[in-house]
Amino acid sequence: MSRVSALDMPDVPKGQLPPHLELQRTRTENIQYSGAYASMGVDNSLRLDQFCKNFRVEVVRLTEDEMEFDMIGIDPSIANAFRRILISEVPTMAIEKVLIANNTSVIQDEVLAHRLGLIPIKVDPRKFEYLSENDTPNEKNTIVFKLHAQCKRGQPRLTVKSDELKWLPNGSEFPVATETPGADPTTRVKTYTSFSQSQDSVPHFSNNPIVPKHPDIIISKLGPGQEIELEAHAVKGMGKTHAKWSPVSTAWYRMLPEVILLEEVKDEKAEQLVKKCPVNVFDIEDVGKAGKKRATVARPRACTLCRECIRGEDWEKRVALRRVKDHFIYRVDRADLDRLSSRSSFFRRRSSICSSLPCLRMRRRKKKEEAEKEKEIVP
Amino acid sequence: MEHGTKDLKASTFCLTDEDHTLANSVRFTLNQDPRVAFCGYSIPHPSDAQVNIRVQTTGDPASEVLKDALQDLMLMCQHVRSTFKQAVDDFNMSDPVKAMNIEE
Numbered sequence: 001m002s003r004v005s006a007l008d009m010p011d012v013p014k015g016q017l018p019p020h021l022e023l024q025r026t027r028t029e030n031i032q033y034s035g036a037y038a039s040m041g042v043d044n045s046l047r048l049d050q051f052c053k054n055f056r057v058e059v060v061r062l063t064e065d066e067m068e069f070d071m072i073g074i075d076p077s078i079a080n081a082f083r084r085i086l087i088s089e090v091p092t093m094a095i096e097k098v099l100i101a102n103n104t105s106v107i108q109d110e111v112l113a114h115r116l117g118l119i120p121i122k123v124d125p126r127k128f129e130y131l132s133e134n135d136t137p138n139e140k141n142t143i144v145f146k147l148h149a150q151c152k153r154g155q156p157r158l159t160v161k162s163d164e165l166k167w168l169p170n171g172s173e174f175p176v177a178t179e180t181p182g183a184d185p186t187t188r189v190k191t192y193t194s195f196s197q198s199q200d201s202v203p204h205f206s207n208n209p210i211v212p213k214h215p216d217i218i219i220s221k222l223g224p225g226q227e228i229e230l231e232a233h234a235v236k237g238m239g240k241t242h243a244k245w246s247p248v249s250t251a252w253y254r255m256l257p258e259v260i261l262l263e264e265v266k267d268e269k270a271e272q273l274v275k276k277c278p279v280n281v282f283d284i285e286d287v288g289k290a291g292k293k294r295a296t297v298a299r300p301r302a303c304t305l306c307r308e309c310i311r312g313e314d315w316e317k318r319v320a321l322r323r324v325k326d327h328f329i330y331r332v333d334r335a336d337l338d339r340l341s342s343r344s345s346f347f348r349r350r351s352s353i354c355s356s357l358p359c360l361r362m363r364r365r366k367k368k369e370e371a372e373k374e375k376e377i378v379p
Numbered sequence: 380m381e382h383g384t385k386d387l388k389a390s391t392f393c394l395t396d397e398d399h400t401l402a403n404s405v406r407f408t409l410n411q412d413p414r415v416a417f418c419g420y421s422i423p424h425p426s427d428a429q430v431n432i433r434v435q436t437t438g439d440p441a442s443e444v445l446k447d448a449l450q451d452l453m454l455m456c457q458h459v460r461s462t463f464k465q466a467v468d469d470f471n472m473s474d475p476v477k478a479m480n481i482e483e
Contacts, residue, residue: 034415052458057462059467062471077406080399084398
């Protein structure tokens with residue numbers, strides 16, 4: 001016997017679901033199965049053209065650092081996929097490798113490297129490629145920063161901030177330690193990166209040099225006589241590898257709250273209702289002349305669904321709280337906000353699992369040699 | 380990859396390097412397809428980047444149905460992308476002073 005869809009049966013009423021089922025479908029439960037309402041003659045399957053017709057995006061707020069927008073007419077599974085992608089699959093550039101030449105500050109090398117990793121860098125990651133395991137770092141996949149800060153003896157404590165990170169468009173300046181240093185003076189000194197051209201020469205970067213997004217993130221504090229000298233190599237990565245590559249500090253959504261007065265709430269009850277709500281969802285409007293008052297739902301969007309308004313006797317009969325199941329209020333914050341301070345506790349928890357910044361300590365061989373030479377000359 | 384029997388109506392597809400992001404969305408589009416009798420997904424182990432998607436159909440080959448579901452998902456995402464871009468452009472147009480401050 002061939003299968004016949006209920007939708008093709010002529011005697012099944014087509015069209016609208018009864019109100020209680022429509023309410024269930026759009027407000028309380030999300031039933032995805034295509035044939036869920038077939039017996040009622042309602043097609044629950046997804047039609048792409050219908051989706052295209054109903055889907056809407058409304059931007060509520062858009063600034064450089066944050067954005068709020070509504071996505072209407074989309075399923076939670078797909079809305080959630082966008083949120084997950086925003087957090088963990090959108091690439092950014094972040095410091096991955098730190099070559100420490102000297103660090104006499106109180107902050108340990110690995111902690112310092114971790115802090116550097118969390119500093120957001122103001123650069124378009126689309127201009128760069130991923131650095132894979134066998135690649136040599138070059139101008140297309142690595143950004144090099146230099147940090148050299150020193151607190152001289154007799155001076156007050158020095159606070160090292162992120163603006164001390166200086167971009168090196170020509171790549172690393174640290175020479176690779178070889179078996180025979182300086183054996184062949186004619187060849188170029190081998191450094192930790194092999195840039196074939198300066199990043200400066202790319203028009204995009206010469207107009208806006210690469211800097212940390214915020215100049216005032218505290219990296220470390222130096223006491224008199226302490227010094228930090230290092231190179232930080234930033235590469236492209238994704239949030240799922242490490243949270244430092246996440247382009248957002250938060251990305252979340254909530255369903256649009258729907259507050260409905262099931263019966264007219266008047267006078268004293270209206271005053272009570274307005275007072276009950278901690279986020280001022282309700283307002284009072286005057287009806288008629290005799291000073292009659294009536295409660296209205298003025299700002300349903302502000303509702304946090306705290307259920308305060310339906311607490312107490314009989315209030316559940318008067319007010320209904322629902323969520324609109326296909327209306328998502330998205331909020332996206334850029335990570336460029338200072339991750340090190342505002343989210344440090346959050347990050348500490350995460351980073352304990354996944355902090356494994358390769359931290360290389362490099363001998364200051366060249367400097368030492370120079371110092372030795374000077375000593376030889378002096379006596 | 381596909382683990383299955385000779386029965387083309389039911390198959391389990393094993394996708395590597397994917398997670399809930401894709402699997403849950405595909406499960407949704409599959410569920411909306413009238414040809415699907417059953418579908419679901421599982422992540423066998425949270426440390427492995429791998430999902431198994433089970434598809435059972437009422438007659439069509441499961442692989443075809445999955446392909447269609449993925450295609451649908453792709454088209455949906457494209458539509459979301461263009462709608463979103465349009466919405467942002469409209470917002471910027473309606474408030475040109477603010478838009479000046481935003482790069483790109």
